[in-house]
Amino acid sequence: MLDRAAYDRYLGAFNSRDYDGVADFYVDPPRMAFFGVVITSRQELKAFYAWLHDHVDETVEVLNFAASATCTAVDAVVRIVARKDLTREALDARGATGFLPIRAGYVQEIRQFIFYTTQGGRIEKVECALPLMS
Template sequence: MLDRAGYERYLAAFNARDYDGVADFYVDPPRMEFFGIVITTREELKAFYAWLHSCVKETVSIHNFAASETATAVDAIVRIEALRDLTRDELDAKGATGFFPIRAGEVQEIRQFIFYTTRAGRIEKVECALPPPLAA
């Protein structure tokens, strides 16, 4: 089971940009699908986050958390602070079609629902969704 304490260790590695530490939480090979990105190897995982975090400072904080033997679900706030411009063309070229362009210095705070399928306490698959916008 990937319980709350384990997930906190995972987030600490993620927020510290310890990509080997992050990858250690995954089965081999990992399977991640979110916002146009598909990651199927440890090296793809590390390369994607190294690229993304060269463009933005990303931190994840937990809003709600639930876990069972086969799944971990997180309602999170993902804070993105642009270190440089990240254009629609660059995002699309990386396959990140569901990401939002951002200009250097801007901040986006995005609520995400992150669903982890787990096996023997390790992450097997990751899926993410955004809630619908609130009515004005």
């Protein structure tokens, strides 16, 4: 089970840009699909986040958390602070077609629902959804 204590360790690695530490929480190979990005290897995971975090500072704040033996669900606010322009063209070239462009100095706060399929306490698959805005 990926319980709250383990998830907090995972999030600590993510927020501190410890990509090897993040990858250690995944089965090998990982399966991630979110906003156009598809990641199917440990190296792809590390390369994507290294590229993204070269452009933006990203942190995740957990609002709600639930876990079972096979699923961890997180309701979170993802805060993006752009250090460099991240253009539509650059995002599309990385397959991040569902990401929003952002200019240097701007901030985006995005509520996300993140679902982790787990096996033996390791992440097997990640899926993300955004709430509908009214």
